[in-house]
Amino acid sequence: MKTLIVIPAFNEAGNLAQLLPKLRQAVTADILVVDDFSTDDTFQVVRNYGLACLRLSIQLGAWGATQTGIRYAKRHGYDYVLTMDADGQHLPEEISRILRAISDQHGDVIIGTCPHRVSRLKKIAWRFFKLISRIRIEDLTSGFRVYNQQAIKVLADKTASLLDYQDVGVLLLLLRSDLKIKEIPVKMALRQDGKSRVFSSWVVVFKYMLQTTTLCIANIGAKKSQ
Amino acid sequence: MTTLTIFIIGALLSISILYLVRKGKLHGPYATWWLMVAVIAIVLSSFPKIIDWVALHVGITYPPTLLLVLAISFILIRMLTMDLALSRKEQKIRRLTQRLAMLEAGLEASEKDKSPGGKAD
CATH class of the missing domain: 1.20.5 (Single alpha-helices involved in coiled-coils or other helix-helix interfaces)
Structure with a gap:
């Protein structure tokens, strides 16, 4: 079973320097970092560990970078793609549990969830999105996920390229394609430094809420029930 | 008087569009659309009774x-x-x-x- 670990990274040189050695010890899977047009030496850090790094020449955001890794996996015939954040929030020692869940065929997508980690405000936003999108998934934003080949095929496609965030839009697309999503609880670390890319300022939050709401409304009735 | 103004606008618009296409600054479908707008302006100003x-x-x-x-x-x-x-x-x-x-x-x-x-x- 060929597995690729995809890590989207924007200015994460410091965090990657801590994460990558731990990750290499914890797993045997291939590791791919997608550098989302960083201005620091993210690329150099990854290279120093002798790992593969794709460099985007235009900034595409977290989802655009992740999709690059997914397309890479599809091209190179990987069976599974595991995505994780570069900021150290997702723990390398939890990877084997998530991978086991997918190889036991509990679902096409396994999400490692840790709902306790988020703020109350974010929880309210989640409840709202779950209400209007009818997604029955606890943790909407967790980027700690494994996709199998069917899911990779759906997400590598053109349709997924116009999504701006990797949470609700991606989940809706997967559900619409009749794929099964399962969650398993995992431990997560507190963010070591830097803030969430999505919830960083009020203007950004507002834009995110509006866009995601539109997306949810547009998708009413488009998917099979989960 | 207004019909004359609109006629002139239509005429100028068509000339500009043909010029832009010739210079290679406006491509295919967009040029057609704008030319249509110009033609409609000319037609309507010549025969305002249509409206x-x-x-x-x-x-x-x-x-x-x-x-x-x-x-x-x-x-x-x-x-x-x-x-x-x-x-x-x-x-x-x-x-x-x-x-x-x-x-x-x-x-x-x-x-x-x-x-x-x-x-x-």
Whole structure:
């Protein structure tokens, strides 16, 4: 079973320097970092560990970078793609549990969830999105996920390229394609430094809420029930 | 007098569009659209009775309203199609950026294979 670990990274040189050695010890899977047009030496850090790094020449955001890794996996015939954040929030020692869940065929997508980690405000936003999108998934934003080949095929496609965030839009697309999503609880670390890319300022939050709401409304009735 | 003004606007518009196409600054479908707008302006200003006739038959008492409503509708439709085209462009740019990153990495890897001794920096 060929597995690729995809890590989207924007200015994460410091965090990657801590994460990558731990990750290499914890797993045997291939590791791919997608550098989302960083201005620091993210690329150099990854290279120093002798790992593969794709460099985007235009900034595409977290989802655009992740999709690059997914397309890479599809091209190179990987069976599974595991995505994780570069900021150290997702723990390398939890990877084997998530991978086991997918190889036991509990679902096409396994999400490692840790709902306790988020703020109350974010929880309210989640409840709202779950209400209007009818997604029955606890943790909407967790980027700690494994996709199998069917899911990779759906997400590598053109349709997924116009999504701006990797949470609700991606989940809706997967559900619409009749794929099964399962969650398993995992431990997560507190963010070591830097803030969430999505919830960083009020203007950004507002834009995110509006866009995601539109997306949810547009998708009413488009998917099979989960 | 207004009809003359509109006629002149239409004429100037057609000339500008043909000029832009000739210079290669405006491409295919967009040029056709704008030329159509110019032609309609010329036709309507030459025969303003057309508007009155149509308005009468669809039951609009004040014909200029018809003209305005139609004009605004077409502008809105045009704006929507512009946003559709922009979304398509955005999608293509994203796909290309991703592809470029993959090809670059592949190229680097194959260059390294060719020269096992020297590090490509």
